[in-house]
Amino acid sequence: KAGVTQTPRYLIKTRGQQVTLSCSPISGHRSVSWYQQTPGQGLQFLFEYFSETQRNKGNFPGRFSGRQFSNSRSEMNVSTLELGDSALYLCASSSKPGAEQFFGPGTRLTVL
Amino acid sequence: AQSVSQHNHHVILSEAASLELGCNYSYGGTVNLFWYVQYPGQHLQLLLKYFSGDPLVKGIKGFEAEFIKSKFSFNLRKPSVQWSDTAEYFCAVNGGGGSTLGRLYFGRGTQLTVWP
Numbered sequence: 001k002a003g004v005t006q007t008p009r010y011l012i013k014t015r016g017q018q019v020t021l022s023c024s025p026i027s028g029h030r031s032v033s034w035y036q037q038t039p040g041q042g043l044q045f046l047f048e049y050f051s052e053t054q055r056n057k058g059n060f061p062g063r064f065s066g067r068q069f070s071n072s073r074s075e076m077n078v079s080t081l082e083l084g085d086s087a088l089y090l091c092a093s094s095s096k097p098g099a100e101q102f103f104g105p106g107t108r109l110t111v112l
Numbered sequence: 113a114q115s116v117s118q119h120n121h122h123v124i125l126s127e128a129a130s131l132e133l134g135c136n137y138s139y140g141g142t143v144n145l146f147w148y149v150q151y152p153g154q155h156l157q158l159l160l161k162y163f164s165g166d167p168l169v170k171g172i173k174g175f176e177a178e179f180i181k182s183k184f185s186f187n188l189r190k191p192s193v194q195w196s197d198t199a200e201y202f203c204a205v206n207g208g209g210g211s212t213l214g215r216l217y218f219g220r221g222t223q224l225t226v227w228p
Contacts, residue, residue: 033215042219043202043216045215050214056214090155097213098206103157
């Protein structure tokens with residue numbers, strides 16, 4: 001089985017721009033979660049989707065949003081980028097909420 | 113909200129030494145517990161998991177962890193480490209129920225360096 005894939009792997013943007021990151025879960029997995037990883041804050045939960053519905057959202061501003069499609073693929077969007085948004089964004093998939101999560105390689109976002 | 117503490121930020125060991133990494137969580141209800149490992153240049157990989165049953169769980173590469181409910185702990189152990197175990201280790205706990213079930217709370221990670 002192919003693992004979780006994320007595109008793009010690297011992204012450089014400037015302040016004020018917006019960005020869309022994509023995640024394809026493991027085949028058959030219907031739950032997708034997103035996390036932000038930074039040296040200062042560690043791994044922080046952004047949101048979780050299951051069957052196209054957002055089940056839970058972390059403590060991030062409204063500039064961070066996401067969605068899930070009927071094929072379980074997910075996207076997250078960050079609008080009006082700030083320098084502090086520079087991070088590794090990780091997507092994880094699981095068969096259902098609460099099951100073990102399998103992580104993708106991440107998208108490294110750099111905001112200049 | 114759940115919080116997860118990993119006591120050691122950086123652990124340095126020689127090959128063949130025994131390893132124990134501490135992890136404590138705050139939520140007192142039913143939780144699922146995980147250890148993840150991130151090797152240099154690689155993505156997070158699941159090392160082992162605990163959902164219920166035998167509190168001593170075995171994972172990949174000779175790792176094991178013990179869930180002690182009374183101490184809110186889930187410590188990771190390995191009897192004899194190898195140079196290839198050099199990595200960062202993360203303890204994670206899910207939210208406990210309802211809409212938070214799919215949300216993982218992570219500790220800050222422990223960097224393990226093993227000298228050959």
